[in-house]
Amino acid sequence: xxxxxxxxxxxxxxxxxxxxxxxxxxxxxxxxxxxxxxxxxxxxxxxxxxxxxxxxxxxxxxxxxxxxxxxxxxxxxxxxxxxxxxxxxxxxxxxxxxxxxxxxxxxxxxxxxxxxxxxxxxxxxxxxxxxxxxxxxxxxxxxxxxxxxxxxxxxxxxxxxxxxxxxxxxxxxxxxxxxxxxxxxxxxxxxxxxxxxxxxxxxxxxxxxxxxxxxxxxxxxxxxxxxxxxxxxxxxxxxxxxxxxxxxxxxxxxxxxxxxxxxxxxxxxxxxxxxxxxxxxxxxxxxxxxxxxxxxxxxxxxxxxxxxxxxxxxxxxxxxxxxxxxxxxxxxxxxxxxxxxxxxxxxxxxxxxxxxxxxxxxxxxxxxxxxxxxxxxxxxxxxxxxxxxxxxxxxxxxxxxxxxxxxxxxxxxxxxxxxxxxxxxxxxxxxxxxxxxxxxxxxxxxxxxxxxxxxxxxxxxxxxxxxxxxxxxxxxxxxxxxxxxxxxxxxxxxxxxxxxxxxxxxxxxxxxxxxxxxxxxxx
Amino acid sequence: xxxxxxxxxxxxxxxxxxxxxxxxxxxxxxxxxxxxxxxxxxxxxxxxxxxxxxxxxxxxxxxxxxxxxxxxxxxxxxxxxxxxxxxxxxxxxxxxxxxxxxxxxxxxxxxxxxxxxxxxxxxxxxxxxxxxxxxxxxxxxxxxxxxxxxxxxxxxxxxxxxxxxxxxxxxxxxxxxxxxxxxxxxxxxxxxxxxxxxxxxxxxxxxxxxxxxxxxxxxxxxxxxxxxxxxxxxxxxxxxxxxxxxxxxxxxxxxxxxxxxxxxxxxxxxxxxxxxxxxxxxxxxxxxxxxxxxxxxxxxxxxxxxxxxxxxxxxxxxxxxxxxxxxxxxxxxxxxxxxxxxxxxxxxxxxxxxxxxxxxxxxxxxxxxxxxxxxxxxxxxxxxxxxxxxxxxxxxxxxxxxxxxxxxxxxxxxxxxxxxxxxxxxxxxxxxxxxxxxxxxxxxxxx
Numbered sequence: 020x021x022x023x024x025x026x027x028x029x030x031x032x033x034x035x036x037x038x039x040x041x042x043x044x045x046x047x048x049x050x051x052x053x054x055x056x057x058x059x060x061x062x063x064x065x066x067x068x069x070x071x072x073x074x075x076x077x078x079x080x081x082x083x084x085x086x087x088x089x090x091x092x093x094x095x096x097x098x099x100x101x102x103x104x105x106x107x108x109x110x111x112x113x114x115x116x117x118x119x120x121x122x123x124x125x126x127x128x129x130x131x132x133x134x135x136x137x138x139x140x141x142x143x144x145x146x147x148x149x150x151x152x153x154x155x156x157x158x159x160x161x162x163x164x165x166x167x168x169x170x171x172x173x174x175x176x177x178x179x180x181x182x183x184x185x186x187x188x189x190x191x192x193x194x195x196x197x198x199x200x201x202x203x204x205x206x207x208x209x210x211x212x213x214x215x216x217x218x219x220x221x222x223x224x225x226x227x228x229x230x231x232x233x234x235x236x237x238x239x240x241x242x243x244x245x246x247x248x249x250x251x252x253x254x255x256x257x258x259x260x261x262x263x264x265x266x267x268x269x270x271x272x273x274x275x276x277x278x279x280x281x282x283x284x285x286x287x288x289x290x291x292x293x294x295x296x297x298x299x300x301x302x303x304x305x306x307x308x309x310x311x312x313x314x315x316x317x318x319x320x321x322x323x324x325x326x327x328x329x330x331x332x333x334x335x336x337x338x339x340x341x342x343x344x345x346x347x348x349x350x351x352x353x354x355x356x357x358x359x360x361x362x363x364x365x366x367x368x369x370x371x372x373x374x375x376x377x378x379x380x381x382x383x384x385x386x387x388x389x390x391x392x393x394x395x396x397x398x399x400x401x402x403x404x405x406x407x408x409x410x411x412x413x414x415x416x417x418x419x420x421x422x423x424x425x426x427x428x429x430x431x432x433x434x435x436x437x438x439x440x441x442x443x444x445x446x447x448x449x450x451x452x453x454x455x456x457x458x459x460x461x462x463x464x465x466x467x468x469x470x471x472x473x474x475x476x477x478x479x480x481x482x483x484x485x486x487x488x489x490x491x492x493x494x495x496x497x498x499x500x501x502x503x504x505x506x507x508x509x510x511x512x513x514x515x516x517x518x519x520x521x522x523x524x525x526x527x528x529x530x531x532x533x534x535x536x537x538x539x540x541x542x
Numbered sequence: 543x544x545x546x547x548x549x550x551x552x553x554x555x556x557x558x559x560x561x562x563x564x565x566x567x568x569x570x571x572x573x574x575x576x577x578x579x580x581x582x583x584x585x586x587x588x589x590x591x592x593x594x595x596x597x598x599x600x601x602x603x604x605x606x607x608x609x610x611x612x613x614x615x616x617x618x619x620x621x622x623x624x625x626x627x628x629x630x631x632x633x634x635x636x637x638x639x640x641x642x643x644x645x646x647x648x649x650x651x652x653x654x655x656x657x658x659x660x661x662x663x664x665x666x667x668x669x670x671x672x673x674x675x676x677x678x679x680x681x682x683x684x685x686x687x688x689x690x691x692x693x694x695x696x697x698x699x700x701x702x703x704x705x706x707x708x709x710x711x712x713x714x715x716x717x718x719x720x721x722x723x724x725x726x727x728x729x730x731x732x733x734x735x736x737x738x739x740x741x742x743x744x745x746x747x748x749x750x751x752x753x754x755x756x757x758x759x760x761x762x763x764x765x766x767x768x769x770x771x772x773x774x775x776x777x778x779x780x781x782x783x784x785x786x787x788x789x790x791x792x793x794x795x796x797x798x799x800x801x802x803x804x805x806x807x808x809x810x811x812x813x814x815x816x817x818x819x820x821x822x823x824x825x826x827x828x829x830x831x832x833x834x835x836x837x838x839x840x841x842x843x844x845x846x847x848x849x850x851x852x853x854x855x856x857x858x859x860x861x862x863x864x865x866x867x868x869x870x871x872x873x874x875x876x877x878x879x880x881x882x883x884x885x886x887x888x889x890x891x892x893x894x895x896x897x898x899x900x901x902x903x904x905x906x907x908x909x910x911x912x913x914x915x916x917x918x919x920x921x922x923x924x925x926x927x928x929x930x931x932x933x934x935x936x937x938x939x940x941x942x943x944x945x946x947x948x949x950x951x952x953x954x955x956x957x958x959x960x961x962x963x964x965x966x967x968x969x970x971x972x973x974x975x976x977x978x979x980x981x982x983x984x985x986x987x988x989x
Binding site: 089114128130156455 | 544545546547550552555556564609610613614616617620621623624627631634635638639642646648649652653656657660706709710713714715716717718719720958960961962964965968972975976979980983986987989
């Protein structure tokens, strides 16, 4: 609404987030688990005077820094970049709620950096106790970073709190200590440990470490592998128990989620099996190929779990706060009464440009829609009842009227509870312009999750065989058959325009399919 | 229609001054490492290739420090980026979305640049000359590219009046393709002013490094004398083991060139010498007194142009084009009848004075052959003052440029008191722990 929609052909812009996020998670989880293991094994080697074993961990620390400090930090920034571009409204909301969570996380990130550099660059120079301390400072800071970020991402899946609900209290701590927080923290801690051991298996089998050292390292990593797997299992169970009802249903009903769930389960089982066959039964035989296989399986498990995590949130981006199509839950009602195109800054600008061609076109603007949609008697600075959060009327209530008088725009606010039939003169425009408006609606309402005719989850092929009336009806009741879709956030005219656009790009019925369902003789 | 949606603003989670303070403070801290890779990196590469003994010493030191500098540059950049998104999201997101692919391009440029810096550092450590020069030049070009995109994005963020045209040109069905660009002389001017300040920071770093971080080698005769005592590069104590191994293999295969052998033989010995008895710290003062002229001229010239000809010039951007304000609510719709001064009158002269003072202290110190840690600390204060006033001015300009669309000062507060207090406590705790770790490292390094 406030922001231009970023169009990424075929892939859709949120998938850019997914690509960056999955790559980042594969490194950042290692940064947590690996940090813990570096501190632990460094302490073990120092306490036992095992200089050869410690030498290996120095070489691992170098690999660790090159991967986590460089790639991890840049892809971490990459997530910031891409969420701001593809989901600006959700990002805006999350930053508003969790700004100090992120600020605290930055302090721990700074600690991580200083400790990591001190730990590595002063490896044989710092006094033993100081070196051990630096290792543990890194490990602690990295884990707290994980805890802080998990509090935020867990809130996106379930905004209900452990001690009280954020929706009613509006407090940071209620949002942070949400019902998914503890399970996801356990889960991510477990993944971090397990993944770190996989990286270590890969590294020790890749370098020329010698049989004895390799076997020793592999043996010592068995405990953390088991601990990681157990934490993961406990976390996954808690995650399932505390899923919101809609998410739990999504696990069962969405075929693609089923597939990813299957990949996750199969990859996890294969990891356990490989761990038993490799590090547990024959640590001396552990080689790079089996370590690499473990890594690919771990990548498949983590990638699919991230996809599931994203997929089951639907229809929300942030549970009960922001819908997947970048509309605040609290605003969907007023927008559907007033019309989507009128409500957005950039769609409004598009209409204004269109008005040059059709001077009689009636244009409504956010000025005479959105403030009116919120409690008109609300004072500036006070929470808006029903807004789901505490957004503000930044302008006084009188502003829209004054503004309308000044600019000569029509002020025609819809009444509460009524649905404006829509700006029907749009349907009298030329066909090309109608389709163009339909495409504008598609971009802003659908392109978050669907490509148009071709690409990721393309929308048009899903409508093949439907008539325009059926499509309009489907759009107007978007969340009835599929609760995982956001409700229709437009007026009736806009539903017609969108349907006409989709009809124009949908593929024809495949030639090998005979007849439409209603034409068959089936009862 | 105003392109900035002010109808759905969130309250500020902290007082206005707090957000401004952390945004400005974060920018100042971020600018130090940013300046080092922007100006220090190319300078070090030039000195590595054509510098004398001391020049090479500085080049090698800086190139080896660069990966750590980069890490902290990125880390400290998070602070201003976070606080921009707290208060300026209504202008930050649209501007970056309109130029989305360029914005993402920053990551595409910075990631390989970061690895190239590690490669450069490793190659320098192993005694190479041309290889680190090439990899370092690659990193430098990539980082300059990223800097230009940043300058372009911040300029676009501060000029919402230009968004509709950009959006019309680069959109598809009202959706931004993200292919917009914002290249104009003002962006270049902004970037040049940053480069000027970057040279000043590098000037300071040359002295800081020499006086605080540099540990002279044990005196056992001049480098040249020491070097004459060895006849094979395998005896060179400054050459890394891996490099010796590599060169030895080449020699066995008969592929070692004379130039490579000579370089390996002399590597590291001349670092503390410069044709005479002048020490490295003394050389840095002489070098800084030359370098500072470049920094001062570029900084003062570009800032003067930017402040007085662009920002508060005859075509001041305070007068927002009326066309872009059509349909904006009454209180936002009235552009200033006459351009107001954006920058408080006293700030530019104070910034210029701080820059001038910084330069004067270096030049006079060089003439009087004064040096020492206290002098460098004093110099640090001058530079901090210049960077602080620059950052404050930059913030004031940003606020003024967007004021007609989004007056951040007027956004009501919705304080998150307990998380804020926890953050401040953690911040103090973290700063203490970092201080302890740095002190431990410094103590070890000295030993």
